[in-house]
Amino acid sequence: MDRTSLRGPLRGLTLIELLLVVVLLGVLLLVAVPGFERVQQRLEIRAEAGRLFTALHLARSEAVNRNEVVTLCPSAYARSGVLQCAGDYRDGWVLLRGGPAAGLLPAAALLRAWAPMAAGLSVLDRAGARQVADPISFRPDGTAGRNRTLMVCSGRHPRLISWSVVMNVVGRARLVRGWGDCPQAEVA
Structure with missing residues (x-):
């Protein structure tokens, strides 16, 4: 008796079985890829809110540490x-x-700059009615003067749950999931 007869017949995949596996993998990818895009978008929203x-936390701390007014404002400076201070927070800040001052600012006024937000994201007020473009100033005692939602x-x-930075009148900010409703129409 030779060795091949002891092992039994050789097993493997037929061409039909292999094609069936490839087709099943293709169908699974077609179903899964759109879900991954939504997960990525959710993570981008959370990261930008963070x-x-x-x-805002740094701005408040700097105002207290420096004992002077410190302002966070939208700006395309990084690009x-x-x-x-111009534009809205999509362009960076x-x-x-x-x-806050109108027109060009001296370089000595700059404490830090942030890059623009990820494409397709916007910073809106809580009602989702308008882009937030207002500067936010902190006084030396850390207060901001009014409540705000970014x-x-x-x-x-647009149907994804939003993340918001909610700031109270004393300047304390917190990160909240689903605080407001994003508009159903495309955001410019």
């Missing part, structure tokens, strides 16, 4: 190199010594 939260929404998937 960046805003960190910036353009022009230091001014800067932390400045002193209050809600991060997706223009590609």
Whole structure:
């Protein structure tokens, strides 16, 4: 008796079995890929809200430590190199010594700059009615003067739950999931 007869017949995949596995994998990928895109978008929304939260926390801390007014305002400085408070928070934002000023600002006023937000995201008010473009100033005692909500929404998937940075009148910020409703229409 030779050795091949002791092992039994050789087993393997036929061409039909292999094609069936490839087709099943293709169908699974078609179903799974859109879900992964939504997961990625949810993570981007959370990350951008976290960046805003960190910036507000830093602004408040700097105002107290420096014993002077510190302002967080929207600016495309990270992309353009022009230091001014203009546009909305999608373009990025800067932390400045002193209050908000119109026009170009001196480089000595800059404390920190943040890059633009991920494509397709916007910062809206709690009602989802308008882009937030107002500067936020902190006084030397850490107060901000009024309540604010900075809600991060997706223009590609408006039905995703938003993440918001909610700030009270004394300047304390917190990160909240689903605090407001993102608009159903595409955000510009």
